[in-house]
Amino acid sequence: MMPTSPSSRIVLVTGPTKSGKSEWAETLAMQSGKSVIYIATAQTNADDPEWQQRISQHRDRRPADWLTVEAPENLIETITTAPSSCCLLVDSLGTWVANLLEQDSITWAATEQNLILSLERLDNKDVIVVAEEAAWGVVPAYASGRLFRDRLGQLVRRLGAVANSVYLIAGGHVLNLSLLGSPLPTPLNEKR
Structure with missing residues (x-):
């Protein structure tokens, strides 16, 4: 893992x-x-009023x-081209993964790697990434659900490995996993 510059920080929530x-x-x-740039990964949908209400909230x-x-x-281009000395808030990683679910496995592997590299090469920026924990339930009965769950789970794990701080929000409490836990070693098939 290439460390971010001392004036940059990656936070996973x-x-x-x-x-x-x-x-x-x-x-x-x-x-x-810092000045904040909110990076919204959701796509508006005028035909879905409940979704529009969530975005409005x-x-x-x-x-x-x-x-x-x-x-x-x-997302990757937005992170890399954002001005220095800012704080980027990405909300949310799961929505971004869903938006790219049609990518084949080779294209997705490159996309995932490029996102991690863009975060490792921050230029005096903070990046806070909001990510859903989608795999705490049953295994989805349909292929696209399993693909989404697996891709998001793997990406959250990889992001957690390069983040300076990792927070878990559960039961109305904020847990700083960086202080409470120990990171897993990087699997051999992911080492560079």
């Missing part, structure tokens, strides 16, 4: 649905003291001075 992940990530972004909660960039597919 993970947990189940409606646990408060986004709120905790927003709190961390406000505490960074997130939008309404953010401070007015935060810049919002929609990056449903071009």
